[in-house]
Amino acid sequence: MSRPLRPMFRLLPLLMLLLCGTAASAQSKTQLEKEKTKLEKEIKRLNAELATARKNTRLTARQLDALNKKIKERTRLINNINGQLNLLDIRIDRTHDSIAVLAARVDSLKAEYGRMTRVLYRERDRLSRQTLVFDHESYNRAYLRRKYFDAYSRYRHYQARNIRLREQELRDVSFDLERQRSEKNTLLLQEKKHKEALDREQRQKRQTQAASKQQEKTLSAQLSKKEKQKKQLQQQIQRIINEEVAKARAAAKKGSSGKTNTVTSTPAANPSLSTAEIALSNDFAGNKGKLQWPVVYTRVSREYGRYTHSSGGQNMNNGIDLLTASGSAVHAVFKGKVTRVFTCPNGTKGVIVRHGEYMTVYANLGSIAVREGIDVSTRQSLGTVYIADDNTSEFSFQIWKGQQSQNPRSWLRQ
Numbered sequence: 001m002s003r004p005l006r007p008m009f010r011l012l013p014l015l016m017l018l019l020c021g022t023a024a025s026a027q028s029k030t031q032l033e034k035e036k037t038k039l040e041k042e043i044k045r046l047n048a049e050l051a052t053a054r055k056n057t058r059l060t061a062r063q064l065d066a067l068n069k070k071i072k073e074r075t076r077l078i079n080n081i082n083g084q085l086n087l088l089d090i091r092i093d094r095t096h097d098s099i100a101v102l103a104a105r106v107d108s109l110k111a112e113y114g115r116m117t118r119v120l121y122r123e124r125d126r127l128s129r130q131t132l133v134f135d136h137e138s139y140n141r142a143y144l145r146r147k148y149f150d151a152y153s154r155y156r157h158y159q160a161r162n163i164r165l166r167e168q169e170l171r172d173v174s175f176d177l178e179r180q181r182s183e184k185n186t187l188l189l190q191e192k193k194h195k196e197a198l199d200r201e202q203r204q205k206r207q208t209q210a211a212s213k214q215q216e217k218t219l220s221a222q223l224s225k226k227e228k229q230k231k232q233l234q235q236q237i238q239r240i241i242n243e244e245v246a247k248a249r250a251a252a253k254k255g256s257s258g259k260t261n262t263v264t265s266t267p268a269a270n271p272s273l274s275t276a277e278i279a280l281s282n283d284f285a286g287n288k289g290k291l292q293w294p295v296v297y298t299r300v301s302r303e304y305g306r307y308t309h310s311s312g313g314q315n316m317n318n319g320i321d322l323l324t325a326s327g328s329a330v331h332a333v334f335k336g337k338v339t340r341v342f343t344c345p346n347g348t349k350g351v352i353v354r355h356g357e358y359m360t361v362y363a364n365l366g367s368i369a370v371r372e373g374i375d376v377s378t379r380q381s382l383g384t385v386y387i388a389d390d391n392t393s394e395f396s397f398q399i400w401k402g403q404q405s406q407n408p409r410s411w412l413r414q
Contacts, residue, residue: 035080067205074198081191088184099174106166227309232345233396234318237361240340240352241400244359248273273357281356284334291333291411292378294362295385295395297322304407318405319361319398326393327384330362332376333412341372348386361398 252273273281302321308314336355344350350363353376366386370376385393399406 067201071198071201071205074194074201078191078194078198081187081194085184085187085191088180088187092180092184095176095180099170103170106163106170110163226346227313227315229345230317231315233350233363234316236342236345237318237350237352237363237398238403240342241359241361241403244339244352244354245403277356279356280336281358284336284355284358287334288411290413292331293412294333294360294382294397295322295324295328295330297324297328297395299323301394304405304409318400319363319396320408322395322397324385324393324395326387326391327366328393328395329384330365330382330395331379332362332382333360333378335376335378336360337375338370338372341368341370349383351382353382357402359400361396361400363396363398364394366393 299322300320301323302317304317304320306314306316332353334353334355336353338351339354339359340350340352342350342352344363346364348363349365349368350361351365351368351370353360353362362382364386365383368383369381370383376382385395387393397408399408399411
């Protein structure tokens, strides 16, 4: 009786392997779909940025940058779709294998069922209950024979039900195959659409570059001028910081004569600071990593550190540069005293606030709301970010400890 049941488990390991492979593919597919959604959002954002840049009739660095980023993201999206198509091809092949396995299984079950039916049909007369009971020398042998054929008959019904189940499973797998084919067709259409869009964008880039060939020198000069102004700004701020440190030391030295300054508790570690300034320094240092950002920004345009700009040279950024909404308000990150209001190389304004040994710098402001010598509180408005000709606003923020610049990332709340 165990012999007819054995075929049920012959192909189980193969089916389990196919199921495991399908699960792994589903996981990879989910990751690709998440990346695809992210890329589509980025392309949408770049479209909006490019549309804003096009409002200016002249070719600008921002417009070219947005177009190049858009082409790059579109290419990544096409590669993502190709990755999904490759996964689908693997899944479709595996589904074909599953269908072949199930179809062979159904055929085998049907053949086995047919053999059992023919055997029972031929033995229908000899297998009557009365014959099985009275046509043998032993009643027990007759009883056992009858039980055997009863079990064989039940197994025949089981096989019929099993055939129906396998046929339904085969229909389900075939339906899943059609769904996968439909999904593949959808992805192919998306790929075609994005390839056409990529072709248009690349043609647009070539046409824009060809039409603006006379403007390229002007554009290069603009970039060089902008980077030169940034370098001059860094040097200017460094010079002002040095002056502020020297001024504080001179005041401390003058106070040490005992005639004009009565401060005697200044530690030898930093004799240029008064007791109140030391307390303010400690308070400022105690808030490292907790300071609120001085402005609401849309994205970081330049991180702290040395970088190579598009003109080929190198600059040092002693702070962090942030793109903001037009004319965003700028706030002091901590209480302190305004020690300097200055004009930047590009004509914008800058403010320096002292916090004992530390100083914070706010540059590229269009308007100023404070003056030198006044005390400011945390989050007090210092002014607004300058609005450039192309309607963009970029703000520069720096933190100094004495004459050493600090990475603002380490101080600002993440």
